[in-house]
Amino acid sequence: xxxxxxxxxxxxxxxxxxxxxxxxxxxxxxxxxxxxxxxxxxxxxxxxxxxxxxxxxxxxxxxxxxxxxxxxxxxxxxxxxxxxxxxxxxxxxxxxxxxxxxxxxxxxxxxxxxxxxxxxxxxxxxxxxxxxxxxxxxxxxxxxxxxxxxxxxxxxxxxxxxxxxxxxxxxxxxxxxxxxxxxxxxxxxxxxxxxxxxxxxxxxxxxxxxxxxxxxxxxxxxxxxxxxxxxxxxxxxxxxxxxxxxxxxxxxxxxxxxxxxxxxxxxxxxxxxxxxxxxxxxxxxxxxxxxx
Amino acid sequence: xxxxxxxxxxxxxxxxxxxxxxxxxxxxxxxxxxxxxxxxxxxxxxxxxxxxxxxxxxxxxxxxxxxxxxxxxxxxxxxxxxxxxxxxxxxxxxxxxxxxxxxxxxxxxxxxxxxxxxxxxxxxxxxxxxxxxxxxxxxxxxxxxxxxxxxxxxxxxxxxxxxxxxxxxxxxxxxxxxxxxxxxxxxxxxxxxxxxxxxxxxxxxxxxxxxxxxxxxxxxxxxxxxxxxxxxxxxxxxxxxxxxxxxxxxxxxxxxxxxxxxxxxxxxxxxxxxxxxxxxxxxxxxxx
Numbered sequence: 001x002x003x004x005x006x007x008x009x010x011x012x013x014x015x016x017x018x019x020x021x022x023x024x025x026x027x028x029x030x031x032x033x034x035x036x037x038x039x040x041x042x043x044x045x046x047x048x049x050x051x052x053x054x055x056x057x058x059x060x061x062x063x064x065x066x067x068x069x070x071x072x073x074x075x076x077x078x079x080x081x082x083x084x085x086x087x088x089x090x091x092x093x094x095x096x097x098x099x100x101x102x103x104x105x106x107x108x109x110x111x112x113x114x115x116x117x118x119x120x121x122x123x124x125x126x127x128x129x130x131x132x133x134x135x136x137x138x139x140x141x142x143x144x145x146x147x148x149x150x151x152x153x154x155x156x157x158x159x160x161x162x163x164x165x166x167x168x169x170x171x172x173x174x175x176x177x178x179x180x181x182x183x184x185x186x187x188x189x190x191x192x193x194x195x196x197x198x199x200x201x202x203x204x205x206x207x208x209x210x211x212x213x214x215x216x217x218x219x220x221x222x223x224x225x226x227x228x229x230x231x232x233x234x235x236x237x238x239x240x241x242x243x244x245x246x247x248x249x250x251x252x253x254x255x256x257x258x259x260x261x262x263x264x265x266x267x268x269x270x271x272x273x274x275x276x277x278x279x280x281x282x283x284x285x286x287x288x289x290x291x292x
Numbered sequence: 293x294x295x296x297x298x299x300x301x302x303x304x305x306x307x308x309x310x311x312x313x314x315x316x317x318x319x320x321x322x323x324x325x326x327x328x329x330x331x332x333x334x335x336x337x338x339x340x341x342x343x344x345x346x347x348x349x350x351x352x353x354x355x356x357x358x359x360x361x362x363x364x365x366x367x368x369x370x371x372x373x374x375x376x377x378x379x380x381x382x383x384x385x386x387x388x389x390x391x392x393x394x395x396x397x398x399x400x401x402x403x404x405x406x407x408x409x410x411x412x413x414x415x416x417x418x419x420x421x422x423x424x425x426x427x428x429x430x431x432x433x434x435x436x437x438x439x440x441x442x443x444x445x446x447x448x449x450x451x452x453x454x455x456x457x458x459x460x461x462x463x464x465x466x467x468x469x470x471x472x473x474x475x476x477x478x479x480x481x482x483x484x485x486x487x488x489x490x491x492x493x494x495x496x497x498x499x500x501x502x503x504x505x506x507x508x509x510x511x512x513x514x515x516x517x518x519x520x521x522x523x524x525x526x527x528x529x530x531x532x533x534x535x536x537x538x539x540x541x542x543x544x545x546x547x548x549x550x551x552x553x554x555x556x557x558x559x560x561x562x563x564x565x566x567x568x569x570x571x572x573x574x575x576x577x578x579x580x
Contacts, residue, residue: 009332011464012303016489038467039300039496041489060372080393096471096504101393102372115372139467141496141503146467147435175302175464176331179435198548200307200334207332210432228541229548253541255517261488262519 001161002290003154005035005188007173007181007212008195009204014224015194017257018279019172020045020266024130025283029167032128033157034136035150035184036174037121038143045266048126048134056123056137056152058145060100060115062093068112075104075113096142120145123153125160133160147179154184168290175204177211185212190290191219192248197226197233205236209243220246220289222282225253246289249282251275293575294458296328296477300493300500302464304483305513305537308547309567310461311338312554316564318423322456326426326448328473329463330413330440336427337550341420349428350409351439353390354397356383360404367396367405376405388435413440415447424452437469445476457575466493466500474501479574480508481534481567487518491525498531507574511567514539534570535563 006019023032034042076084083097105113120143128134135157173184195205240247260270297310314325327335367376375389376396397405412434418425428444462473484494501508515536553560
């Protein structure tokens with residue numbers, strides 16, 4: 001079983017459209033994991049049935065029992081997140097600022113503070129329109145701990161793939177270089193970097209690849225919208241060569257991607273011409289390298 | 293006045309909007325642009341300005357002093373993040389898990405875990421005419437963006453007067469970094485595109501802003517592509533749409549080479565001027 005993770009550094013480069021296309025092309029041999037949990041979009045293309053759902057708890061929130069509180073100020077004094085403001089003479093925990101460290105509860109002399117487990121989202125195991133299993137999630141509004149939810153989604157996908165003897169897990173990662181990205185690439189066999197030839201695309205590609213390098217994972221790159229700027233496109237190709245990143249393919253700037261999306265379809269279901277062939281070639285290349 | 297430019301979905305044009313708006317404002321008045329997308333800061337690629345100040349930013353983590361430690365186990369017990377672990381006769385600290393709550397350090401009976409600074413990124417301050425540009429960049433391998441975002445906002449608050457317009461380029465998504473970047477904003481502008489992904493992520497962003505009790509409005513970028521669902525959603529929910537930036541390959545090309553559009557694309561400029569007027573009116577309301 002090989003785990004292929006698609007990330008981009010920069011958002012909006014076409015990561016999800018490309019991942020969903022791979023999922024369709026891989027068919028029954030693939031378990032899909034949408035690890036972009038705080039802006040999860042892949043379900044819009046894959047039509048999952050949300051057959052199985054479970055709440056996800058992670059982290060804690062301090063709650064102050066006003067009857068026991070003596071306004072001694074100890075809790076607010078030790079809180080490094082300014083999460084216990086005094087409102088109308090009462091010490092109230094600001095849920096958005098509280099990091100759930102539990103320090104306040106430990107120093108409260110009257111045991112007025114308890115920590116409750118936080119429900120930070122839901123995760124699902126679904127069958128999608130192509131018959132594959134997809135593990136996906138929805139992070140609660142403004143919730144913390146997206147990295148942990150990502151790890152949960154990935155582990156469930158792994159378990160499913162191993163139980164059902166699938167060859168691949170395809171993971172749609174989130175933008176950036178922070179904890180959800182670290183969570184999604186750790187343990188991967190191959191990372192697909194989706195970029196675009198813009199100064200931002202290249203800048204973000206370099207940063208996210210430095211992270212991938214730390215994990216010593218083999219990487220390949222798809223240059224999407226490659227004809228929007230030939231010069232930057234060449235710069236990206238040179239960078240790939242220098243860093244020994246496989247240049248998987250270059251796809252043209254094509255609004256057919258958006259048309260397909262508005263129909264709830266992946267590009268390989270919607271367009272059977274050039275883009276279709278490019279996607280098939282890309283997917284074959286990805287499989288080849290992942291299995292090396 | 294603090295204006296945050298955010299979006300659920302990445303790549304919708306937050307940076308394009310933030311940089312062009314800031315430079316347009318700077319034609320007539322003082323303005324601060326601050327890039328809070330510390331994981332992938334891009335505004336600096338579009339702003340030509342002079343570096344006037346640079347400082348390293350630190351998060352504070354505990355450091356084990358073996359000589360003072362009695363291996364009592366309190367530090368491990370009090371750490372809710374499993375960032376301090378006792379392994380045999382050693383205490384291990386995992387900086388990437390640490391939330392700098394100080395509990396282990398201050399509850400240690402023998403002062404064996406003093407808090408020390410660990411570099412997490414760099415803040416840079418640039419000036420050009422009326423424009424001040426503040427950018428923070430998270431070091432690769434650092435997982436937590438929130439402390440650096442918080443310190444960047446603090447820097448801006450300490451260095452600029454309240455009445456100056458401050459534009460914050462927020463990170464994508466709706467999780468903790470976005471909350472940190474928007475929670476002190478007076479108003480949030482959500483940038484979206486008229487596609488199913490754009491709409492889906494806009495809805496989450498709107499829910500987030502409602503949760504935060506923020507005033508917000510929407511800008512539709514790449515207007516003309518996709519469908520009318522975003523338009524209908526906003527109309528139904530009485531969410532103001534303050535601009536529609538046209539879908540134009542030329543804008544994408546200018547952006548791709550690091551160029552601003554405010555002085556290169558007449559329609560885009562009209563839209564930007566509309567946004568500027570909207571912000572100025574908001575500012576008057578807030579001052580009153």
